[in-house]
Amino acid sequence: MNRKKILTTGLATTLSALALSLGGIALPAQAAQVAQAARDGVDCDGWVHNNDPNEGIAGCTNNTGRTITFRAEIVCGWAPDVSGQWVTLAPGQYGESTGVCAFYSTGVGSVGWTIQ
DSSP: OOHHHHHHHHHHHHHHHHHHHHHTOOOOHHHHHHHHHHHHTEEEEEEEOSSOTTEEEEEEEEOSSSOEEEEEEEEEETSOOEEOOOEEEOTTOEEEEEEEOOTTSOEEEEEEEEEO
16 A cells, blocks of 8 residues: 555544544433424423333424424333324424333333424
8 A cells, every 4th residue: 555545544534533523522312302492493391201101201382383293202221212193283382292112111211302
């Protein structure tokens, strides 16, 4: 391998590592979703049901001037993650989407949401 090719390969590797390092600096998933939803004019929150540790709930208020659709995204311990039902909200409306982890789950790890 000639010296020019080694230098080019080393530079490409260094730039790739730097890009991955900078890309890895991020807010926790739910914090990033809250920030994005606020920019979109949608106020959302996620929590675990008081009596059922396997049920996750996402509640959203549509503060925009258009109809939105959202659903809960639940991370389950030791079981596949689940998505709640799609909920459509007119401007000014509040709604909730829920999802339940499998019976063998160790419970809800986190609750997020997807907005369309």
